[in-house]
Amino acid sequence: MRFVAGRLSRARVLMAVCGTAAAVLAPAVAVGPAAPAASAVSSADAAGREGAAITVTTAQVGAPGNRAVGVVPFTDAVYRSCADAPASSRGCLMVGHVAKPYEIGKFEVTVDQWVAFLNTADPTGSDPHGLYDDTESSSAWPKYGQINFSEQAQPGGHYSVAYPQWADKPYGFATFLRAARFVNSLYNGRVISKTTSRSGDFQYVSYRVQLSARTENGMYDLADPKAVRTHGTGFVVPSQDEWIKAAYYDPRGGGTFSYWKYPTNPGVFGDGDATAPASTVLNPDTGDVTNASTQPLASYHADGQPAPSWCPGQISREACATVNPLGLDPIAYAALYQGSLSTVGQARTTSPWGTLDQGGNAVEWTDTITPPPSGGSSARVWRRLHGGISNASAYQMWPSAVGLQPQDNVFFNHTYPWLGIRIGVVGDLEPCPAG
Numbered sequence: 001m002r003f004v005a006g007r008l009s010r011a012r013v014l015m016a017v018c019g020t021a022a023a024v025l026a027p028a029v030a031v032g033p034a035a036p037a038a039s040a041v042s043s044a045d046a047a048g049r050e051g052a053a054i055t056v057t058t059a060q061v062g063a064p065g066n067r068a069v070g071v072v073p074f075t076d077a078v079y080r081s082c083a084d085a086p087a088s089s090r091g092c093l094m095v096g097h098v099a100k101p102y103e104i105g106k107f108e109v110t111v112d113q114w115v116a117f118l119n120t121a122d123p124t125g126s127d128p129h130g131l132y133d134d135t136e137s138s139s140a141w142p143k144y145g146q147i148n149f150s151e152q153a154q155p156g157g158h159y160s161v162a163y164p165q166w167a168d169k170p171y172g173f174a175t176f177l178r179a180a181r182f183v184n185s186l187y188n189g190r191v192i193s194k195t196t197s198r199s200g201d202f203q204y205v206s207y208r209v210q211l212s213a214r215t216e217n218g219m220y221d222l223a224d225p226k227a228v229r230t231h232g233t234g235f236v237v238p239s240q241d242e243w244i245k246a247a248y249y250d251p252r253g254g255g256t257f258s259y260w261k262y263p264t265n266p267g268v269f270g271d272g273d274a275t276a277p278a279s280t281v282l283n284p285d286t287g288d289v290t291n292a293s294t295q296p297l298a299s300y301h302a303d304g305q306p307a308p309s310w311c312p313g314q315i316s317r318e319a320c321a322t323v324n325p326l327g328l329d330p331i332a333y334a335a336l337y338q339g340s341l342s343t344v345g346q347a348r349t350t351s352p353w354g355t356l357d358q359g360g361n362a363v364e365w366t367d368t369i370t371p372p373p374s375g376g377s378s379a380r381v382w383r384r385l386h387g388g389i390s391n392a393s394a395y396q397m398w399p400s401a402v403g404l405q406p407q408d409n410v411f412f413n414h415t416y417p418w419l420g421i422r423i424g425v426v427g428d429l430e431p432c433p434a435g
Contacts, residue, residue, distance in 0.1 A: 051189060051211045052116035056235075058103035058425050059354040060203040061242070063251040068097035068241075069259050071400035077269050078259050078399060093402060096244045096259065103205055103425035104238055104246040106355055107344040108170035108362055109182065111146045111161055117182050118147070118159040120211040125151060125158035129181060129215060135325040135414045136173050138162035142319045143311045143337070144417035146172060163312040165286045169341045170362040170420040176383045176407035179237050179365045179421045180227060184218035185211045186235040186423070191431045202354030207429070209235075225381050226369060233427025240368035240384040240402070242424055247351050247358040247386070248399045254352070262397050263359035263387070264296035264349040276394035277349060277359065279305055280342050285313030289346035296349040299342045299390040300360035300397060307338035308390050326415060339390030341418065355422075359397040360388045362420025370404050380406040389418035 070079035072088045079085040082092035118131055138145035146166045147159055161167050189212040197204045212218075219234050220227040229236055238246070247263035248255070254266050261267030267275040277296035280289045287310040291297070301307035311320035322330045324337070345356045358364070368384040376382065385403040388396035395401060405412055413419055 051120045051213065053192060053208055053210050054113045054116050055206055055208050056113075056186070056423055057106045057204055057206045058423070059106050059246065059351075060101065060103050060205060061098070061246050061353050062101050063249070064098065064100050066097060066245060066249055066251070067258065068094040069257050069399070070094055071402065073400055073402050074395065074398070075400050076272065076395070076398065078256055080257055095399065095402070096241055096249050098239075098241050098245050100426070102242055104242060104353070104355060105422040105424065106204060107422075108357055108364065109174075109421040109423060110168050110344055111171050112167040114171040114182070115147060115159050115161050117185055117211055119156050121181065121185055121213055121215050122158070123156040123213070125149065125153070125155075129177075130410075131178055131181065132159065133173070133410075133414055138312070138315070140323075140325045141417070142315045142323050143321075143340070144172070146417075163314055165310075165312050168343050169287060170344055170357070172341055172362050172417045172419055173413050174365060174419045174421045175409065175413045176237070176365045176367070177222065178413075180220040180222060180367070181215035182421060183235050183237055183423065184215045184220060184222075185213070187218035187231070188212035188214040190434065191429060192434075194429070194431050199354065202350065204354065205425070207425075220367075228369075229367070229426075231427075233429060234425070235429075236424040236426055237365055237367040238422060238424035240366045240386065243358075243364065243366050243386050243422070244399055246353050246355055250352040252352075259399060260352065261399070262296070262298070262394070263351045263355070264298050264347075264397075273303060273394040276302065276397070278302070280308045280347055280360075280390075282308045282310045282340060282342055284310050286310065286343075287340060288343050289348075292346055292348045297347040298349065298360035298388075298397065299339070299347060299357070300388050301339050301391055301393060303393060307340075308342055309338060309340045310342075311340070337391070337417075339392070339418070341390060358387050358422070361390055362418045363387045363389050363396070363403065364420045364422045373404065377406070380408065383407045385419075387420075391418060 070082040070085050070092050072092050073090045085092040134140050136147045145162050148162045190210040192208040195206045216222050248260045250258050256269050264277040277298040278294045279302040280299045281291040299308050324333050363385045364387045366384045370382050372382045382404050
């Protein structure tokens with residue numbers, strides 16, 4: 001942090017970079033994406049008292065000012081510019097250019113991290129901001145229910161990971177507004193420590209952050225329905241361009257116009273799914289990846305193969321196959337809900353910048369606002385999502401798969417258990433003193 005003269009100016013800068021929790025806070029249990037499942041309970045219990053401490057690991061993304069490419073939504077190609085793209089009713093978008101270096105989550109936000117946030121943001125269990133729904137519970141949805149709620153629990157402990165196996169899976173019931181509140185909790189919290197590391201060509205940063213209960217402003221002022229970033233430094237929900245660059249742009253010039261077809265490998269544009277990664281095979285009781293030696297690899301539903309699937313071993317097979325909050329009969333349920341979320345990072349295949357699971361597993365929100373689709377309500381705010389899911393085919397992992405949804409689509413997040421979050425960092429974020 002650069003020197004600023006005067007106590008008042010110094011305090012303002014500290015608050016802007018460190019958040020309002022730069023005051024003295026008691027230590028809490030750190031939670032990381034790859035933390036053992038047993039850590040889930042301790043991190044959640046600590047949350048409501050002082051604000052849980054979680055660990056967020058990011059990949060550094062360089063090559064500022066990289067070139068963009070043109071994409072026609074959901075087609076098997078990229079173009080040097082939209083002038084080179086064929087005319088289409090879908091239009092053409094230029095995507096992937098980012099002017100400055102930034103960071104993006106190495107992993108998706110996990111259930112364990114989300115529970116720590118819930119108990120910090122909602123210690124009384126009253127849920128004034130709609131951060132939880134009963135459909136997320138293991139009783140309402142045995143196969144997909146990640147988080148349980150107890151009304152009788154002590155303050156700061158109302159939410160818990162449903163089963164230990166869920167702790168290191170991606171949180172799967174996000175809306176953009178939930179993602180923005182999570183980011184605001186990080187932004188308003190305190191960066192306790194920052195460490196850097198290298199693995200091969202990739203550079204990573206791990207932040208230990210004490211979460212804050214303040215969720216309605218910070219990086220995003222949620223009083224504004226069209227909330228955008230309000231600061232140049234801090235945690236963010238990645239933009240569409242930041243997300244696409246981290247997933248597909250190869251600074252070494254691989255792929256087509258330096259863009260890969262999949263976040264796992266360059267592939268060949270125009271060949272359908274012929275060069276798609278292999279699909280994960282999951283332990284049926286734990287959701288751990290069992291075929292990580294097969295590379296490249298992603299959690300998606302490859303044509304002609306079973307979708308990657310699991311259900312907690314503590315639940316009967318019958319309940320896993322039949323009980324759902326949507327009222328679907330077993331046949332319809334089996335047809336519509338096949339793929340499951342796998343343990344983060346276990347597919348082991350990295351993007352050009354060292355991220356994991358940007359292809360498949362959970363689709364991820366961005367903060368990019370977009371016009372509604374034809375027939376969509378213009379009264380709602382629509383945002384982009386990217387990445388494909390374990391329940392869908394390979395084409396959803398293409399750079400042209402520029403999905404969009406209303407940021408507050410409650411029906412979608414009640415019925416679609418593959419909606420994830422990946423954190424970004426902009427600017428030079430540094431640890432803050434405790435006092």
